[in-house]
Every structure is written in structure tokens, then in C-alpha cells.
Amino acid sequence: RIAYVNGQYVPYAQAGVHVEDRGFQFADGVYEVVAVKDGGFVDLEGHLVRLERSLDELRIDRPMSRAALSVVLAETVRRNRVRNGSVYLQITRGAARREFPFPDGVAPTFVAIARHLDWAKxxxxxxxxxxxxxxxxxxxxxxxxxxxxxxxxxxxxxxxxxxxxxxxxxxxxxxxxxxxxxxxxxxxxxxxxxxxxxxxxxxxxxxxxxxxxxxxxxxxxxxxxxxxxxxxxxxxxxxxxxxxxxxxxxxxxxxxxxxxxxxxxxxxxxxxxxxxxxxxxxxxx
Ligand code: PLP
Incomplete structure (x- = not known):
């Protein structure tokens, strides 16, 4: 299995984020789950629109454009050979020394994971x-x-x-x-x-x-x-x-x-x- 972590596709076992990630410490992050049915995303556009809304509401920077994000999701699914399943994506405000207010100049953390799912169930x-x-x-x-x-x-x-x-x-x-x-x-x-x-x-x-x-x-x-x-x-x-x-x-x-x-x-x-x-x-x- 392969996970996407901040610009890289890495083996699942080695995929991790920093201990001071604000997602970990403050739940300061958002996510989406998109279904993959017979090799295609279901309602992808709607999920990406909602993702951007969630980010905007929390004033978390968008890590990339909607189009680039779609490419990352498709590539994560492809590398895991998932034709039926789901892709999970999470974006947090990033990693910084633990302080409650937003840190300055910190890039968001962006991870994506694909998994198989049996639609027959x-x-x-x-x-x-x-x-x-x-x-x-x-x-x-x-x-x-x-x-x-x-x-x-x-x-x-x-x-x-x-x-x-x-x-x-x-x-x-x-x-x-x-x-x-x-x-x-x-x-x-x-x-x-x-x-x-x-x-x-x-x-x-x-x-x-x-x-x-x-x-x-x-x-x-x-x-x-x-x-x-x-x-x-x-x-x-x-x-x-x-x-x-x-x-x-x-x-x-x-x-x-x-x-x-x-x-x-x-x-x-x-x-x-x-x-x-x-x-x-x-x-x-
Ligand atoms: N409500 C909550 C609290 C959820 O967590 C979810 C999905 O995970 C939904 C509703 C259903 O939303 P969607 O149809 O976009 O998956």
C-alpha cells in the first residue's frame, strides 16, 4: 500500500506526519471521503467544493488547486490498484510548536489514503x-x-x-x-x-x-x-x-x-x- 504525504507517495508503513502536527494536537484539520466505484470517483466535484468550504471556514490554506488535488487522489487510487473502495484525504493547518493561535508561515499538511471496499456488503x-x-x-x-x-x-x-x-x-x-x-x-x-x-x-x-x-x-x-x-x-x-x-x-x-x-x-x-x-x-x- 502507498499513501500520499505532503507531495510524496510513500509506503504505508513509513507514512507519517510530525508529532507537532495541529491535526494531532488540536483536531485542527478537515477531511473528505470519496467513494471509488468501478474505477471512478462518485460525486468528486461536490466533495472538493465542500472541502474548500471547510478549509475557508477555518482559514486553513488550500495546499493546491482543485484540479491538482484531483490528480493526487486519482494517483493515490491508481498506485493502490483500488477500483472499488474509497479515498480518504485530510488537510491540517500544519506542524508547529504547540501554541493555540494559528502559527505563521506554516504549510498545511495534506495526506491521502486509498482503501478497497466490497460494495456487495x-x-x-x-x-x-x-x-x-x-x-x-x-x-x-x-x-x-x-x-x-x-x-x-x-x-x-x-x-x-x-x-x-x-x-x-x-x-x-x-x-x-x-x-x-x-x-x-x-x-x-x-x-x-x-x-x-x-x-x-x-x-x-x-x-x-x-x-x-x-x-x-x-x-x-x-x-x-x-x-x-x-x-x-x-x-x-x-x-x-x-x-x-x-x-x-x-x-x-x-x-x-x-x-x-x-x-x-x-x-x-x-x-x-x-x-x-x-x-x-x-x-x-
Ligand atoms: N454526516 C456526518 C456527521 C458525516 O460524517 C457524514 C460522512 O461521513 C455524512 C453526514 C454524510 O456525508 P457524505 O454524504 O458527504 O458522505
């Missing part, structure tokens, strides 16, 4: 449906920025794992679901209306979420942008998560309570198949 999850649990949303006030400060997400995902669930749906102080620990959360009402939160500071505006919204619109499905409670989700007809590596996966139980008939529903199945087709057309070698 995702398809099997989609066919079966998955379990989700609820977990308090203890994250900070700028969840719209895709930072590497993922400890609350890791704690929530660990709780899900210990319950045998696929995902943890995070719940705010008022009892509303914000999103999944690493996915956006949706429900489908009895009238086949999609419900998902507005992309405010409380959630990450998912690239998959945006693509699904576009596909749903073309399909003539109604969408309501509003928070929903745990009880409303449990009483919904269908529910699902969306993310770059999950695509669209039906959630069939929430805290052990069946949603709808407790199996995958037709609306989510349709959205997944539309997204799969979209992912295939956006695959370019």
Missing part, C-alpha cells in the same frame, strides 16, 4: 435493512465543517457497535434527530414525503444527501426540510441513512423498535437504485 445491508440506535448529540456548534474532531462520532459509533447496530442517530437537547454519526438521517412519512433536516450548523451537508435530494426531486417525491423526533421516526413508514460509503441504506429498527413493517420499503429501495445508477454514471476512469 453494502448491497446486502441495503437488501436486509439495518438497525440504528439513538445517542445524545454532544458535538460542537459547527457540525457543517467536516473537521477531524470525531471523538463524539466515535463514541456514538462504538455504542452502536456494542448494540449490534449499524449506525447511531444523534439526538439534540430537544429530542430531535440531527443526523447519523457518519451519515445523514431521513424518514419517509405515510404519505411518502421525505423528511430531512435543513443543512444548518447542526449537521454536515452530505454530498450524498444533495445527490439524493436531486434524484428525489426528479422522481416527483415531496421533501420537507425539518427536524423529526425519535418517536416520529419510529412511527414513520420508512427511514434511511445516506453517506459516501453507504450510499442509501434503509434503517428498519430504531432503538429496537421496528420502522414500518420492520423491513426495507419501496421508497428507499427506489432511491438506492437511483443513487446506484447516478454513482455509475459519475464513474470515469
Amino acid at each position: 453494502g448491497a446486502a445491508n441495503a437488501a436486509r435493512g439495518v438497525a440504528a440506535i439513538t445517542h445524545p448529540d454532544i458535538r460542537w456548534g459547527r457540525c457543517d465543517i467536516k473537521t477531524v474532531g470525531l471523538l463524539p462520532a466515535a463514541l456514538a459509533k462504538q455504542a452502536a457497535k456494542e448494540s449490534g447496530a449499524y449506525e447511531a442517530w444523534l439526538v439534540d437537547d430537544q429530542g430531535f434527530v440531527t443526523e447519523g454519526s457518519s451519515s445523514n438521517a431521513w424518514i419517509v412519512t405515510k404519505d411518502n414525503v421525505l423528511v430531512t433536516r435543513k443543512p444548518t450548523h447542526e449537521i454536515l451537508s452530505g454530498i450524498t444527501r444533495s445527490a439524493v435530494l436531486e434524484l428525489a426531486k426528479r422522481e416527483g417525491l415531496k421533501v420537507e426540510f425539518r427536524p423529526f423526533t425519535v418517536a416520529e421516526a419510529q412511527a414513520a413508514k420508512e427511514a434511511f441513512v445516506s453517506s459516501a460509503t453507504s450510499f442509501v441504506i434503509p434503517v428498519v429498527t430504531l432503538d429496537g423498535k421496528p420502522i414500518g413493517n420492520g423491513g426495507p420499503g419501496v421508497v428507499v429501495a427506489r432511491l438506492r437504485s437511483l443513487y446506484e445508477a447516478h454513482a455509475a454514471t459519475h464513474s470515469t476512469d
